[in-house]
Amino acid sequence: MSAVVARDVILKLEDVSKVYSGTVAVKRANFEVRRGAVNVLVGENGAGKSTLMKIIAGVEQPTAGRILLEGEEVSFSSSGDAVNRGIGMVFQELNLFGNMTVAENIFATREITNRFRKIDRREQERRAAEFLERLQAGIRPDMLVEDLRIGQQQLVEIAKAVSLDARILIMDEPTSALSAAEVEILFKVIADLKARGVAIVYISHRLEELIRIGDYITVLRDGRITGQEQMKNVDTQWIVRQMIGSDAKDFAKADGHLPGEEIFRAEDICLPRATGGLAVDHVSLSLRAGEILGIYGLMGAGRSELFDCIMGRHGHATGAIFIAGKQVRERDTTRRIRRGLALIPEDRQREGLVSILSVASNLTLASLSRFARLFHIRGAEERQAVTGMVRELAIKVADPAQEVSSLSGGNQQKVVIGKALLTGPKVLLMDEPSRGIDVGAKADVFRTMRKLSRDGLGILFATSDLDEVMALSDRIAVMSNGKLTGMFDRAKATEAAIVAASALGHGPAGHRETTTHD
Amino acid sequence: MTDIPAKAAAPSASSGSMLLTLMKLRTFIALIAVLVFFSIAAPNFLSAANLILMAKHVALNAFLAMGMTFVIITGGIDLSVGSIVGLCGMVAGYLVLNGIDLQFGYTIYFNVVEIALITLAVGILIGAVNGLLITRLNVAPFIATLGVLYVSRGLALLSSDGRTFPNLVGKPELGTTGFGYLGAGKLLGLPVSIWILIVVALGAAYLAKYTPLGRHIFAVGGNERAARISGVRVNMVKMFVYMFSGFCAAIVGLIISSELMASHPATGESFELNAIAAAVLGGTSMSGGRGTIGGTIVGAFVIGILSDGLVMMGVSSFWQMVIKGLVIIVAVVVDQAQRRLQSRVTLMQMAKVG
Incomplete structure (x- = not known):
């Protein structure tokens, strides 16, 4: 993968990690974004794509590692910081204010004002109309966002990102709610941006889409980058192999018992x-x-x-x-x-989970009446059930009195399963x-x-x-x-x-x- | 295998965990600090008579703060307790003086025990109104209890046209004597109100720790959706906490009327704020899910001793308010610092392990 030529790299992540309470979302990722190209990022649900992008967009700060923008180390303390450096993002979850108009949303935090610091609504709407025109969505800038279809809202989100005039534009599943015709328009917009030298980071699950518009591809699996290639060198099989991995799935074998009544x-x-x-x-x-x-x-x-x-x-x-x-x-x-x-x-x-309660309290939350005589919880019985469940499900926890939020995601999930089983x-x-x-x-x-x-x-x-x-x-x-x-x-x-x-x-x-x- | 990283993390984390322990014990440290300070600065502070007097003052706030603690743990707030104190005091005073007129020439007079029970029932009933507004009609707790605050206070004033029910000695021939026992009586050298506080506090602490209901109160405050999916009857839990808060307020109403041998309809104004302050000082989190009865009691003592001690030192009551406010703010700031430190320590441990 080092065969990829390092020309025109505008943004580089080195050894970036991100730890949340409960999970390590990104592990020592190295990622390069090239200018004038569509840099595609793929991975299964929970592979860490969105987290990685939020780090680039300044929404999240990395726990470890460096970010290099045009060779210079930077750190973004907020998304405003990243926007000032020319990095825009279309979020997967819509980040719009439903109670405001389309134009107000597009220019939120960058309102166009006149001499007296009063918002120039007409100018905002005129400029917003230009961006919307390019998306051909039939959205008027004075419409309220909450009155739009989800697909149209997504287009507003895209218009907002495009209006930033960003050097790097991140799109996190921009097509998930778009119709086929709207996708075509989006692709035209992307080609246009590319021609102007904008670096685009594109995240999607739809492989055929990626292969069509991508120039470079990076695959993430469980927070690690497992492959980085030029799109022309890869095919669907390669992508799937990198995404899933040969050893990734360990499905327990069926034991052949017959279902009953x-x-x-x-x-x-x-x-x-x-x-x-x-x-x-x-x-x-x-x-x-x-x-x-x-x-x-x-x-x-x-x-x-x-x-x-x-x-x-x-x-x-x-x-x-x-x-x-x-x-x-x-x-x-x-x-x-x-x-x-x-x-x-x-x-x-x-x-x-009730994340501020202990592992033990979470495990028995749904089944407390089992351990109670009249109204008294019998501690010994409860503890016994907790240790039994911890052992049975192999929950890795030093002390069940620990807060459940200190566990890793997998162990938290086992606690949820244990809670259900105790009923x-x-x-x-x-x-x-x-x-x-x-x-x-x-x-x-x-x-x-x-x-x-x-x-x-x-x-x-x-x-x-x-x-x-x-x-x-x-x-x-x-x-x-x-x-x-x-x-x-x-x-x-x-x-x-x-x-x-x-x-x-x-x-x-x-x-x-x-x-x-x- | 799990031992190794834990040991490796131990030396670096020890200074952090030392600080954490100190922060967790902050209410106790504050209590000891005010005790030491006033025993030096204020003469007669440590005399038995003064300590008992202070304990009686503190008890009133402590009752309200306990009820408030459960409410806040579920993520709510109860602004109506002060008014319930006033209204319940009026109910008790009215019953002692007038009994219930049955409209056809007879009037029922209750004995003191019955009056106490009726008054407690009134407090619980008002709490139930709070609970119903919040669970059935989806009114935000702040608004629901604010409304009930005004309604109850208004009813208290209406009950006597704004006048005081004086001289609640009762008449021996009607069997209504003995009302003063709650406020002035003593048992084994301690005032009756202190004994009641001990009983209710132990009961509440037991409830919080050893009963399914107690566990459910914390679960509702920690994550209401998860609690609901786990089969917790969220509405019943909420009903309970507001009813318990009303019950505590009714006790306070009874004790105050009994101490004064009179019921005044304005009694209890702004008591709810003191109760919230005590709960917060004792480590109850306003966002729900965290808090202890023990902490709240200690918090009530810190506030009570602080104000009584300042009075004994002759500090002006205006300065007292400033100092009380600062203490509450500092407590909450330390609380937030503790949270941050705690989560940083766990994150560091996780980063090391994973």
Whole structure:
């Protein structure tokens, strides 16, 4: 990879690391950005792409390492610093003020003022209109941002970044909400910027897109850079190999036990969306004891919402659920947990853990009544259960009284799983159980899933990782746009069929066209 | 294997952890500091009579601060406690003097125990109103309890037209005597109000540490969403903390009326601020999830001793306010510094291990 010529490098990261409480997001990364080129960055979810970009854009400060801008060492204490040095960023999460107009958003913090320090609204709108014109989005500068579609908001975000006149422009998944036509316009804008010598850092999951517009490619895996090449020298196989690695996935082997009786059934689950339509659209499925049912789907397919409905987190959801043939009429989470349902949520920081409590308190939080006689928690029993679970799940913690936030991501995830298991569930719902944890912990989590299914639990797990769903599931359900669009037996499932089902009724029409033409 | 990095980190981290320990004990250190300072600076400060008198003063704030601690741990705030003190005092005074007129020529008079129970029930009921506003109608705690603050104070003033219920000795033939016992009575040499404080404080500390409800209070404050998904009945937990806060305020209302043998409708004004100050001084985090009953009691003592001691030294009450404010600000600044230090120590340890 050192074969890449080092000409025209505008920005260089040397040995940059970033540690958050809980995870090491970036490990000693070396990354070069070239001027007048599209520098592509790829990696799986949680590989550290966004963190790396936030470091460049000054949003996050590196824990260790150096940043060289045109050969000169710099440190950005804020994103304003980076903007002043000519670095702009289109964020993956939209960073717009919904209560302000498009023009006000584009010129936020750089307001155009007249002699008396009064904002010159007309001039701002005129200039904003120029940028929007180039994006051909039909957005008027005086519209309120909250009235725009998500795709249009993304274009505003792009217009804002372009208006910075940046030397380096970072785009973090800029196409995730765009239609095919809008993507084409964006690509034209990118080509235009490139011709003007702007260095573009482009992050995306869509490989065909990357190969089309990229000049250089860098691959990240688990916070490390695993490959750096010129785009013309690489193909899809190379990218995937660098992204996944040969040793990365250690899926525990199926042990060939046969699933038992039906333990769980959901009938006709519906959840209305706040903006109209259904987030979960008449989903029915059934699960047998000892079976692992993988639910595959893209972002926004309604997997998490389905789990939320099953757990009783939405009062206005309709449909019926059954455990071991008996209908669960309880509508609140507390009593559904008692009936034998348990959820491992997708976002463990926000929904899984109480980060300021200890590992022990987190583990027993959902099952305290088990250790209480009348109203007294019996400490000895609680401690016993905690140490048992720590050993069983191989949670690496010196003392369970430690705050849970001091653990690594993988161990935190194990604590969330342990908390669910201590409630003695019959059915376990796991939402992206391997998200953002390291390879070793992933293997542990997968092994645990196998073991639990052998013990007779029914496991429903949602994932957007194709390998994972293929390797772990006994059956595979596919969701798209809130609907169940496919149900495959493990033996008959093919990746192509699953991907096709996950795109049904979803996304831009043009996108489907390109896949069928291939 | 886990031992090695821990040992390697030990020498470099020891100075940091030493500082951390000092910071964690800051309320105790402050308590000892004010005790030592005033025993030198103020004559008679250490006499038994003075200590008991101060303890009686502190107890009032300590009750409110305990209720406030639970509320703040769940991430809320209760501004209404001062008004509940006033209203409950009026309820007790009214019942002692007038009983309840049944409209057809009969009037029921309650004995003192019954009056105390009714008053406590009123306090709990007002707390329940706070809780319902917050959990069912989704009113922000600050606003809900601010509203109840005004309503309760208004009701207290209405109950007597703004006048004081004087001379609550009661009549022996009606069985309403003995109201003064709470405020003036003694048991084994200690005032009754101190005994009640000890009992309630031990109960609250036990609740916080050894019951599922206590654990749930911390979980709700630490991460409400995670608590809900773990099956914690968040609304019930919140109802409880506001009701407990109302209960504590009712006790204070009873004790004050009993000490004075009179009920004044303006009693308890700005008590809520003292209670919040004591809780914060004792290490309760306003963002929720952190706090202890023990810390709060110590915090209440620091504030109480500080103001009584300054009075004994003859410091003007205007300066007293300035000093009290500074102490609270310093406490919170140290608290923040401790958080930062703590997270830095853990991050460094993690960077070493991982």
